[in-house]
Amino acid sequence: MEKISEYKCFGGRQLQYTHRSESLSCDMRFGIYLPPQAEIQNVPVLYWLSGLTCTDENFTQKAGAQRVAAELGIAIVMPDTSPRGDGVPDDENGTYDFGLGAGFYVNATEAPWSDHYRMYDYTVKELPELIEAEFPVTEMRAISGHSMGGHGAITIGLNNPERYTSISAFSPICHPMDCPWGEKALGNYLGSDRTTWAKHDASELVRHAEKQLPLLVDQGLADNFLVEQLKPETLEAAAAESGYALTLRRQEGYDHSYFFIASFIEEHLRFHAKYLADK
Numbered sequence: 001m002e003k004i005s006e007y008k009c010f011g012g013r014q015l016q017y018t019h020r021s022e023s024l025s026c027d028m029r030f031g032i033y034l035p036p037q038a039e040i041q042n043v044p045v046l047y048w049l050s051g052l053t054c055t056d057e058n059f060t061q062k063a064g065a066q067r068v069a070a071e072l073g074i075a076i077v078m079p080d081t082s083p084r085g086d087g088v089p090d091d092e093n094g095t096y097d098f099g100l101g102a103g104f105y106v107n108a109t110e111a112p113w114s115d116h117y118r119m120y121d122y123t124v125k126e127l128p129e130l131i132e133a134e135f136p137v138t139e140m141r142a143i144s145g146h147s148m149g150g151h152g153a154i155t156i157g158l159n160n161p162e163r164y165t166s167i168s169a170f171s172p173i174c175h176p177m178d179c180p181w182g183e184k185a186l187g188n189y190l191g192s193d194r195t196t197w198a199k200h201d202a203s204e205l206v207r208h209a210e211k212q213l214p215l216l217v218d219q220g221l222a223d224n225f226l227v228e229q230l231k232p233e234t235l236e237a238a239a240a241e242s243g244y245a246l247t248l249r250r251q252e253g254y255d256h257s258y259f260f261i262a263s264f265i266e267e268h269l270r271f272h273a274k275y276l277a278d279k
């Protein structure tokens with residue numbers, strides 16, 4: 001692991017590292033914010049999963065999360081959104097919604113993607129192991145994300161309820177089995193057998209959840225992707241069916257951008273802080 005940059009921020013430190021990833025077979029970058037409390041004690045961690053086209057830097061630079069993370073004593077880890085580098089295949093047409101910048105937080109089973117595109121293992125196991133070995137953090141983890149990363153946060157959280165205290169999402173892809181982004185990604189990474197997709201579909205997981213983790217979702221009503229790609233109503237219907245205590249808030253006038261995330265990230269951090277402190 002090698003440090004790329006370090007900035008003092010709200011009394012804590014905003015850091016960026018590169019490391020060799022065994023699960024992804026390539027070098028990866030991640031960002032980590034350590035609040036001031038981490039100078040004297042281990043602190044809990046929020047994992048943030050970004051959306052299509054993002055790297056580790058979008059959330060770091062645009063969400064404005066550090067001030068409240070410093071107040072609450074929470075570290076934030078921001079991974080990249082796909083494997084990168086020489087030899088990592090990309091969509092042959094270079095589209096933004098598949099391949100580089102679009103790992104969808106699954107382990108690909110199909111060639112040529114399966115050699116590198118293993119973002120599920122990276123996010124669930126490899127990265128937390130590295131973070132917990134190298135930084136002053138506890139094993140208390142929460143997970144959040146945006147769009148493709150909101151899908152990642154909900155699916156990873158619900159598939160591993162013992163590993164996380166709470167889940168939140170901004171504008172998540174709620175039903176990837178039935179939207180263009182999701183069908184393209186899951187079809188290419190996992191193959192045509194749709195039964196293997198259900199484990200990576202937030203609505204399916206909420207419909208069948210055995211253990212409920214606290215789940216907060218914010219969705220802007222002026223989001224261009226709302227109707228065709230995000231479909232929060234499917235998550236709501238699934239929660240109603242299974243009795244899952246979902247909090248889904250529709251926010252008038254907000255779009256899909258980081259201006260929306262910046263407007264509500266404080267509430268998401270305070271939501272997670274409650275459960276990170278409880279356990």
Ligand SMILES: N[C@@H](CCC(=O)N[C@@H](CS)C(=O)NCC(=O)O)C(=O)O
Binds near residue numbers: 054062146147257
């Ligand atoms: N660039 C795409 C949209 C991709 C997009 O909106 N990405 C979101 C996540 S799904 C994002 O966070 N973009 C980076 C940013 O706003 O900093 C387009 O041309 O339609």
